[in-house]
Amino acid sequence: MTRNSTFRLIAATPLIALLAACGGETTDAEAPEPAGDAPAxxxxxxxxxxxxxxxxxxxxEQLETDAPDFAVIEPAAADINTRLQRLPDLFPEGTxxxxxxxxxxxxxxxxDPEGFNEAIQTAVGLSEEMMAAAATGDPEAVGAQVGNLGKNGCKNCHDSFRKDDD
Structure with missing residues (x-):
């Protein structure tokens, strides 16, 4: 296995797990009927x-190539940061x-609103570190920060505040 393909495998592993964690919503057959229409x-x-x-x-996808395009990576990292910052406004009581x-x-x-807000702020901070890594143009640094955000940001929040998919 070449160094580049080894790096691709290492970089892809946390991303695959993260994408699974950030995947779509599922329903719970035993959930009660909602009181009304779902809030926007x-x-x-x-x-x-x-x-x-x-x-x-x-x-x-960029990290899996021989020449990652940072014109794709940098705005994607910024988008993640911006969207994580929106989270506190998207969880009104009763939803x-x-x-x-x-x-x-x-x-x-x-x-546990304090714990939830702390988890969001941790993810936001880690996404800022990922943006800084993206600005360096170093694919290994980006891969490491993506893994860090996935493990210590997204997964941390999902483990406590999201229904387990297993």
Whole structure:
């Protein structure tokens, strides 16, 4: 295995896990019926997470090439940061799966708002580090920061505040 293909495999592994974690929403057959129509924020946050996944995919695809295009990587990293910053406004009280909505957002978000906000801020900070790495033009630095954001930002939040897909 060449150094470049080894790097691609190392860079792709956390991205694949992250994309799976940032994937689409599923329904819970035992969820109660919602009190009314779903608030617009649910669709907005689902679209926001889908776009985050798309940006991670764009970065991953570039890191898998022999000559990553940082004209793609840098704006994708900035998009992830911008979208993570929007998260606090996309989780109004009562929009959990326990409220009967088609979402994977757990009531823990509102039961532990400080923990949820801390998790978001951690992810935002890590995404800023990923943007800084992207600005260097160093694919290895970007791959390391993508993995760091996936493990210590996205996964950390998903483990506590999102329904487990397993």
């Amino acid at each position: 924020e649910i669709a907005e946050r689902q679209d926001n997470f889908e776009a985050i996944g798309d940006s991670f995919k764009a970065i991953r 959990s799966m326990e409220a009967g909505y088609d979402t994977e957002a757990l009531a823990a978000i509102w039961e």
